[in-house]
Amino acid sequence: MNPLLQLTGxxxxxxxxxxxxxxxxxxxxxxxxxxxxxxxxxxxxxxxxIGKMIxxxxxPTDGTVLYEGASLWTGAKFNRxxxxxxxxxxxxxxxxxxxxxxxxxxxxxxxxALPAAERREKGSAERLHxxxxxxxxxxxxxxxxxxxxxxxxxQRIAIAxxxxxxxxxxxxxxxxxxxxxxxxxxxLNLLQELKRERNLxxxxxxxxxxxxRYMCDRMAVMxxxxxxxxxxxxxxxxxxxxAYTQTLLSSxxxxxxxxxxxxxx
Amino acid sequence: xxxxxxxxxxxxxxxHDRIRALKNVSLSIAKGxxxxxxxxxxxxxxxTALTIxxxxxxxxxIPAGSITYKGRNILALDKKELQALRGKEIGMVFQEPxxxxxxTMRIGDQLAEVIHRHRKISYREAYxxxxxxxxxxxxxxxxxxxxxxxxxxxxxxxxxxxxxxxMSAPPDLLIADEPTTALDVTIQHEILKLxxxxxxKRGTSIMLITHDLGVVAQVCQRVVVMYAGExxxxxxxxxxxxxxxxxxxxxxxxxxxxxxxxDQPLSAIPGETPDLRNRxxxxxxxxxxxxxxxxxxxxxxxxxxALLEASSHQVACWRRDM
Numbered sequence: 092m093n094p095l096l097q098l099t100g101x102x103x104x105x106x107x108x109x110x111x112x113x114x115x116x117x118x119x120x121x122x123x124x125x126x127x128x129x130x131x132x133x134x135x136x137x138x139x140x141i142g143k144m145i146x147x148x149x150x151p152t153d154g155t156v157l158y159e160g161a162s163l164w165t166g167a168k169f170n171r172x173x174x175x176x177x178x179x180x181x182x183x184x185x186x187x188x189x190x191x192x193x194x195x196x197x198x199x200x201x202x203x204a205l206p207a208a209e210r211r212e213k214g215s216a217e218r219l220h221x222x223x224x225x226x227x228x229x230x231x232x233x234x235x236x237x238x239x240x241x242x243x244x245x246q247r248i249a250i251a252x253x254x255x256x257x258x259x260x261x262x263x264x265x266x267x268x269x270x271x272x273x274x275x276x277x278x279l280n281l282l283q284e285l286k287r288e289r290n291l292x293x294x295x296x297x298x299x300x301x302x303x304r305y306m307c308d309r310m311a312v313m314x315x316x317x318x319x320x321x322x323x324x325x326x327x328x329x330x331x332x333x334a335y336t337q338t339l340l341s342s343x344x345x346x347x348x349x350x351x352x353x354x355x356x
Numbered sequence: 357x358x359x360x361x362x363x364x365x366x367x368x369x370x371x372h373d374r375i376r377a378l379k380n381v382s383l384s385i386a387k388g389x390x391x392x393x394x395x396x397x398x399x400x401x402x403x404t405a406l407t408i409x410x411x412x413x414x415x416x417x418i419p420a421g422s423i424t425y426k427g428r429n430i431l432a433l434d435k436k437e438l439q440a441l442r443g444k445e446i447g448m449v450f451q452e453p454x455x456x457x458x459x460t461m462r463i464g465d466q467l468a469e470v471i472h473r474h475r476k477i478s479y480r481e482a483y484x485x486x487x488x489x490x491x492x493x494x495x496x497x498x499x500x501x502x503x504x505x506x507x508x509x510x511x512x513x514x515x516x517x518x519x520x521x522x523m524s525a526p527p528d529l530l531i532a533d534e535p536t537t538a539l540d541v542t543i544q545h546e547i548l549k550l551x552x553x554x555x556x557k558r559g560t561s562i563m564l565i566t567h568d569l570g571v572v573a574q575v576c577q578r579v580v581v582m583y584a585g586e587x588x589x590x591x592x593x594x595x596x597x598x599x600x601x602x603x604x605x606x607x608x609x610x611x612x613x614x615x616x617x618x619d620q621p622l623s624a625i626p627g628e629t630p631d632l633r634n635r636x637x638x639x640x641x642x643x644x645x646x647x648x649x650x651x652x653x654x655x656x657x658x659x660x661x662a663l664l665e666a667s668s669h670q671v672a673c674w675r676r677d678m
Contacts, residue, residue, distance in 0.1 A: 133540035134511075241628070242397075271396040271567065276611035276624035283621065298540065305613035305622070324618075342545035344570035346597060346614050 093160060094121035095260060095292050096145065102153030103140050103316075114140045115316045118154070124259075127286065127293040129303040129324065131339070132313030138296045141313075142262045145294065146179045147171070158260070174204040175213075175256025182265035184245030188237040195219060195233040198252045205256065213255060226251045226281060243274035247281070254285065264296045279306060300343050304328055312336045357424075358561050359385040359408070359529060364421030366400075366407055366585075375632045377403045378585045379640075381421070382659065385529065388559040390552065392576035392593065394566055396608075398629055400585035401565045405531050408563075409448060410438040425529070444474045447522030451534040453514035456521070457506040463490070463517055464502025467524060474525045486524070493520045493550060512543035519550065526558055533565040548575050569609065573597055578668070581605050584630050584640045587659060591669030601662045601671040601678075603645045639674065647675050 103115040115137040122128040132138045143149040145156060147169035156163040158177070163170055178201065181187040188197055198219065202210045220230050226247040237245055246266060253261055263282065267275040279302070286293060295306050303310055304324055311321040312333065320333040331337045366378040378400045385391045395401045406412050408423055408430065423430040425445070433441065442448070450456055458466055467486035472479050483502075490498035493516040506514055515535060522530055532551065536544035552575050555562050564576060572579050572593055579596045581589040581604070589602040600606045609615075610623035627644040630636055636643065642652040651674050662669040662676050 133542065272569075272608060273396060273611045273625040276613075276622035279613065280621045280624055299613075300541070301612065301614040305616050305618050338542055342542045344541075344544070344548070344568065344574040346570060346573050346609065346612065 095124040095126075095159060096294070097121040097157040098141070098145075098154065099157075100154035101141070101144065101151050101156060103137070103144060103149065104152045113316055115144070115151075116153075118313075118316075118318055120311050120318065120321055122260075122292060122294060124292055125290060126309065127295055127307045129307030129310035130294060130296045130313060131298065131300065131303050131310060133298060133339075135315075136313040137316040138313050139264055142179065142264045142294060142296050146177055146262055148179075171204075174206075175201060176258055177260045177262070178253035178256065178258040179262040179264060180246070180249050180253050180266045182268050184237075184242060184249045184269070187249055188245055190237055192236070193233070194223075194228075194235055194237070194248055197237070197248060198222065198233075198255055201252060201256050213257065218255075222251050222254060225285075226254075227277070241274075242270050243278060246270065246278055250278075250281065250285070254289070257289070258291070260292045260294070262294045262296065265298070266295075267302065268297065268299065275302075282306070300328075300339060312339065357384045358387045358389075358426065359563075360422075360424045361404070361408070362422045362424070364404070364407065364423065365419050366403055366412070367417050367419060368413070369415050369417065373633045376585060376635055377416075377632060378407070379635065381582075381585070381587055383580045383587060383590065385561050385563055387528070387561055388555065389578065390555055390562045390564060390576050392564045392566060392572035392579040393582060394569060394572050394579055395582035396567055396629075398584065398632070399582040401582050402533055403585075404582075405448075405533050405563065405565055408531060409442055409446065410435075443470065443522075443527070444525045445527055445529065447525060447527035447530045449515070449518050449522050449530065449532040449535045451537050453511065453518045453538075454506060456518045457514060459506055461505070462502065463504055463506065463509075467502070467517070467521055470521060471524050486520075489520045489524050490517070492523075492554075493517070494546075495520075510543075512539055512547065515539060515543075515547055516550070519547070519554070523554055523558075523560070526560065528560060530555075530560050530562045531565070532562060534567070535564070536571065537567070544571075551575065569597065569612065570614065581608075584635075585632060586640050587672065588641065589662075589671045589673075590659070591662070591666070595662075595666060595669040599669075601669070601676055602641075602673050603647050603675075604641045607644075607646075639672075647678065649674060 099119045101118045105112045105114055130138045140149060144151045150164055150167040161172060199214050202214045223233055228247055267278050297303050307324050309323050310327060311318045314335045320336045331340055361381060361383050364378055364381040368375045368377055393401045464483055464486050468483040471485050472482035487498045487502050490501055495501050495516055536547050576593050579593050580587055583604045589596055589605045600609055607625045616622050625644055630640060638653040638655055639657050642648045657672045657674045659670045659672045661667055662671040
């Protein structure tokens with residue numbers, strides 16, 4: 092089966108004068124429809140840049156990004172194939188939600204990219220109500236402003252905004268890294284449920300190994316702009332081959348280390 | 357005990373409200389011990405640290421409780437005595453190293469200034485000492501780093517400098533509030549190891565405030581679990597993480613993706629943290645608890661021994677026999 096998304100030899104070089112910085116080099120992986128693919132790495136590894144090159148926020152300087160077999164980039168021009176087909180959820184809902192917009196306007200904003208008829212259909216009051224309750228908020232929340240919500244609630248708003256256009260593919264860039272553990276659990280559960288209900292495909296970007304292990308089917312480990320290891324989550328966690336992956340796994344301060352009795356948990 | 361907090365209550369008042377941020381918090385730290393204080397946002401873990409350091413905002417009041425450090429009541433100290441205590445006796449490390457460092461002063465000078473002040477030695481000697489202390493936090497080429505400015509260093513290097521700064525006096529107690537939260541896991545691993553080594557080598561006690569149970573498991577001997585401004589459970593790390601007795605501790609461990617089966621939903625805690633302006637009259641966790649009884653809604657449980665055989669393990673729960 093053809094992959095939904097395929098990256099081949101993707102690179103991103105930032106240049107200033109005679110200096111150049113290779114943020115991403117020769118990155119290749121593919122994501123099948125319905126899969127959750129994890130991208131893990133430390134700060135500066137280039138994982139977020141990849142998310143941006145897939146969603147059209149940064150143009151690659153090398154390689155090809157294919158979505159359903161069609162190239163997403165012609166030089167620095169992003170070919171918007173089907174508007175709303177792809178969405179992104181960012182780490183910090185504090186900065187990714189406009190503080191002066193009401194929740195209803197925030198959630199409906201991605202519809203601006205759609206043709207008028209589709210916009211009316213997808214932006215109907217019933218759909219908005221159904222979506223806001225589906226992500227665990229209430230209808231009366233639609234009239235409020237972002238500052239009236241907790242971090243977890245704000246991330247639910249960001250998720251609703253991503254889903255309003257009925258995307259097939261969602262990039263999740265550290266979606267729970269700013270949240271408390273108990274709140275993170277709610278958001279991860281919600282993301283899993285939504286994926287099943289809507290046949291979504293996720294690219295899950297995170298620095299958190301435990302979250303990647305829990306959420307993803309396959310994963311790639313990034314270091315300094317390059318992929319050092321790709322494989323199924325089960326394989327990589329059981330027997331990491333690359334030295335850097337091994338270091339990452341052994342650095343993880345985890346309850347595994349102390350062999351917690353799970354029967355009490 | 358080096359530090360002993362007894363039934364500490366802290367309130368913040370604004371124009372309209374009074375928020376009880378801490379209620380009857382008791383905890384102690386022995387010499388050389390690393391104690392983890394763990395909790396989520398709003399649990400009161402940072403307020404506890406700020407109270408010890410005498411760094412609470414002006415709108416804070418302490419209606420009850422005591423903090424005894426080496427037999428002295430810290431809450432009775434005046435500004436000058438507190439200043440002498442901070443830095444010299446009690447060091448601190450916060451989450452964001454950049455906020456603790458002077459942005460336009462070279463690393464060596466920043467360290468030398470503190471050492472010069474606390475140890476009453478000449479500036480020249482203090483500078484030499486500064487280079488030594490950089491080497492002690494395992495910075496390669498300390499002479500070179502001493503001549504650099506904070507912005508020239510990575511986050512992990514900056515946090516090493518802050519630890520060197522905090523340890524320079526050297527203090528008997530180090531309060532570290534989320535010291536590795538802004539760092540990558542591999543760097544976090546090194547910083548935690550470094551803190552452990554410094555503690556073992558010099559007998560420094562560490563109060564490690566964190567939201568991360570994994571960090572507690574890695575470095576702490578004892579742990580204090582806080583929820584909504586109260587201590588709900590305390591014991592050795594082994595006791596609390598292996599056999600958590602408080603439903604909140606159990607739920608917190610259950611919410612971690614670390615041990616979860618990928619195809620099973622995570623056991624998320626229902627509801628939200630209580631409004632600290634109107635604390636519930638019973639147990640602070642009762643409204644979210646799967647095991648609550650009528651008594652839980654009416655009377656607050658006190659921190660008591662969880663099991664007959666282990667006196668170190670204490671829990672504030674009406675159903676501790678569970």
